[in-house]
Amino acid sequence: xxxxxxxxxxxxxxxxxxxxxxxxxxxxxxxxxxxxxxxxxxxxxxxxxxxxxxxxxxxxxxxxxxxxxxxxxxxxxxxxxxxxxxxxxxxxxxxxxxxxxxxxxxxxxxxxxxxxxxxxxxxxxxxxxxxxxxxxxxxxxxxxxxxxxxxxxxxxxxxxxxxxxxxxxxxxxxxxxxxxxxxxxxxxxxxxxxxxxxxxxxxxxxxxxxxxxxxxxxxxxxxxxxxxxxxxxxxxxxxxxxxxxxxxxxxxxxxxxxxxxxxxxxxxxxxxxxxxxxxxxxxxxxxxxxxxxxxxxxxxxxxxxxxxxxxxxxxxxxxxxxxxxxxxxxxxxxxxxxxxxxxxxxxxxxxxxxxxxxxxxxxxxxxxxxxxxxxxxxxxxxxxxxxxxxxxxxxxxxxxxxxxxxxxxxxxxxxxxxxxxxxxxxxxxxxxxxxxxxxxxxxxxxxxxxxxxxxxxxxxxxxxxxxxxxxxxxxxxxxxxxxxxxxxxxxxxxxxxxxxxxxxxxxxxxxxxxxxxxxxxxxxxxxxxxxxxxx
Numbered sequence: 001x002x003x004x005x006x007x008x009x010x011x012x013x014x015x016x017x018x019x020x021x022x023x024x025x026x027x028x029x030x031x032x033x034x035x036x037x038x039x040x041x042x043x044x045x046x047x048x049x050x051x052x053x054x055x056x057x058x059x060x061x062x063x064x065x066x067x068x069x070x071x072x073x074x075x076x077x078x079x080x081x082x083x084x085x086x087x088x089x090x091x092x093x094x095x096x097x098x099x100x101x102x103x104x105x106x107x108x109x110x111x112x113x114x115x116x117x118x119x120x121x122x123x124x125x126x127x128x129x130x131x132x133x134x135x136x137x138x139x140x141x142x143x144x145x146x147x148x149x150x151x152x153x154x155x156x157x158x159x160x161x162x163x164x165x166x167x168x169x170x171x172x173x174x175x176x177x178x179x180x181x182x183x184x185x186x187x188x189x190x191x192x193x194x195x196x197x198x199x200x201x202x203x204x205x206x207x208x209x210x211x212x213x214x215x216x217x218x219x220x221x222x223x224x225x226x227x228x229x230x231x232x233x234x235x236x237x238x239x240x241x242x243x244x245x246x247x248x249x250x251x252x253x254x255x256x257x258x259x260x261x262x263x264x265x266x267x268x269x270x271x272x273x274x275x276x277x278x279x280x281x282x283x284x285x286x287x288x289x290x291x292x293x294x295x296x297x298x299x300x301x302x303x304x305x306x307x308x309x310x311x312x313x314x315x316x317x318x319x320x321x322x323x324x325x326x327x328x329x330x331x332x333x334x335x336x337x338x339x340x341x342x343x344x345x346x347x348x349x350x351x352x353x354x355x356x357x358x359x360x361x362x363x364x365x366x367x368x369x370x371x372x373x374x375x376x377x378x379x380x381x382x383x384x385x386x387x388x389x390x391x392x393x394x395x396x397x398x399x400x401x402x403x404x405x406x407x408x409x410x411x412x413x414x415x416x417x418x419x420x421x422x423x424x425x426x427x428x429x430x431x432x433x434x435x436x437x438x439x440x441x442x443x444x445x446x447x448x449x450x451x452x453x454x455x456x457x458x459x460x461x462x463x464x465x466x467x468x469x470x471x472x473x474x475x476x477x478x479x480x481x482x483x484x485x486x487x488x489x490x491x492x493x494x495x496x497x498x499x500x501x502x503x504x505x506x507x508x509x510x511x512x513x514x515x516x517x518x519x520x521x522x523x524x525x526x527x528x529x530x531x532x533x534x535x
Contacts, residue, residue: 007218010190012053013074013083014060019186019214021050024173028054029070032061037068038171040143040152042128044159045175048213051155054175055124056082059090062151063118078118089118096127101134108142114149121150128154129161136163143169177212180204186214187221191232196225198232205237248274249284250311252352256327257318261356268349278348282335289328292316296324327355357518411436411487414444418490421467430455431464432494435485442476444468447485456480501533 012018015025024043031037041058043051060083062068065076072079081087093107107123115121125131131139143152143166154170156162184207191198206224210217220241221232228236248271255264271281295316319327334351341347414436423431433455434446448456461478468476488496509515509531518524 005219006190006194006222007215010193010218012050012057014072015057015070018050018054018057020178020182021054021175024054024175027173028058028061032058032068032070035068037062037151039146039150040154040170042154042156042159042162042167042170042172043175044156044172046177046212047157048210048215048217049175049178050214051175052124052126054173055153055155056090058153059087059120059122059124059151062120062122063087063089068119087118089115089121090124091122092124092126094126095135096130099130099132099135101132101138104131104135104138108138111142111150112147119149122153123150124153124155126155127157128166129156129158133163136166140165140169178210178214179212180207180210183207183210183212183214183217187217190218190221196230196232198224199234201234202232202237205234205241209241246284246288246311249281249288250315252285253288253315253319256323256352256355257315259356261353264352264356265349268352272345278344279335279338282331282338282348282351286328286331286335288312288315289324289331292319293321293324293328296321326358330354330358357514410439414439415490415493417468417471421471423464423467426455427460427463427467429491430460432491433489434480435487435489437481437485437487442472442474443479444476445479445481447481447483447487449484449489450482453482456482502531505533506531 015029018025041055043054045051057072060072060074060079061070063078063082064072065078066073074080074083078087082090085092091107098104098107111121111123113121142150146152152170154166159167159172159174184203187203187206188198202224206217206220209220224232224237224240227240248267251267252264252271255261255267291312292315295312330351334347334354338344338347341350418431421431430448430452433452434448437445437447439445461480465476465478468478506526506528509526515524515526519526
């Protein structure tokens with residue numbers, strides 16, 4: 001007899017053998033036990049999580065000769081034939097290879113006829129999102145009002161591509177990725193039945209590489225058995241997957257924690273001798289940084305999926321939380337840009353050098369970090385503080401002699417008043433571009449620049465006037481004059497403050513010692529548009 005791969009040999013035959021997906025199984029089991037059966041079910045989720053397996057078990061439950069039940073016998077001819085893929089009333093369709101509307105019409109031609117042997121005629125359409133628009137239209141009417149002896153089971157990895165008209169006619173179940181611990185436990189059970197020994201570290205690696213897919217895990221397990229000649233050893237699985245020893249990753253962080261560039265380059269060179277997948281190494285670095293951050297935030301929360309507890313605790317003590325967060329961000333960007341680097345090796349090396357070069361300034365350092373040097377938002381006096389003086393630099397942006405001290409105070413009040421109003425959209429834009437000429441009792445005389453005159457209309461003016469009246473508790477009147485304001489409008493003030501903060505941030509970056517060192521060592525340059533002040 002020919003060899004049967006593990007993914008097929010150990011495919012679950014009933015709901016009790018399924019790993020995970022309890023939220024889906026509970027709903028299906030209750031529906032079967034209480035005979036509350038819908039005519040169409042949609043199973044979604046990434047590859048290898050059990051979509052078609054659940055659908056086949058459900059079809060078996062519907063057609064078992066012992067009756068409709070969540071526990072099919074598995075012994076009758078219907079159960080056996082479904083397991084073997086030859087049950088005449090279970091019509092399985094791969095939508096990826098039958099996308100044309102003619103294929104769908106041919107499929108539905110026999111829907112009206114009763115099942116040949118089973119209780120229900122079950123249509124299992126895999127990767128249903130691959131159907132064309134016309135195929136969906138052909139399926140829609142039948143899916144909406146199928147004969148009582150027909151059930152539709154749809155499976156897809158991309159439910160967003162299904163028309164809402166299809167989605168609305170199905171009960172939807174989203175199957176989740178399986179956690180590595182669950183995948184590892186299932187592989188241990190399979191290997192116990194296969195009488196194959198395996199090292200725990202090897203199974204951990206396979207479980208992580210499977211990325212939530214049980215089918216992928218069993219396929220990798222098959223490959224590992226063949227690679228090791230019937231043995232599953234940690235080192236051999238590592239070589240098979242092209243991963244590196246965790247000690248290499250930890251050694252890189254030891255050099256970063258010490259700030260030793262020479263040692264860091266030596267360890268990168270030692271790592272490159274193994275010709276690793278640099279994207280995979282960066283992924284390992286990010287996974288370890290995540291564990292370190294978790295330990296620093298919640299001591300004692302280490303898990304053993306990526307690195308041993310002692311190593312994680314040691315690195316958590318050696319690196320500051322600020323370093324960990326910055327390293328993680330640099331690693332993400334480095335991984336994203338790896339394809340644009342001259343080579344993956346250089347891109348990986350540059351990411352590590354950035355981690356070494358850009359480290360948050362500690363409180364004990366004499367210079368201030370660029371982010372800290374950025375100015376904060378300009379503070380204004382409180383509305384009730386009548387004695388408060390206007391900002392010191394306000395007079396420098398006005399025409400000399402046009403605004404006295406009292407005028408500046410009134411202008412300041414106008415800015416503060418607008419900030420307190422719940423304005424949005426075009427009403428906010430109109431208010432921000434108006435300058436207060438004067439206020440006479442409850443009448444506000446406003447100047448609006450000709451460039452913004454299009455913002456005016458009766459409805460917008462009424463909404464602004466109403467908002468002011470509600471806020472002040474008395475009816476007010478607004479008088480608009482289309483003319484260039486002789487005072488600073490709120491919009492102009494915001495733009496001036498923004499530009500001041502941007503210039504200060506650019507100057508702080510240009511004067512920063514670390515930036516200057518990078519310019520001298522690597523010929524780096526500052527991209528002006530990339531500098532942003534930090535709030």
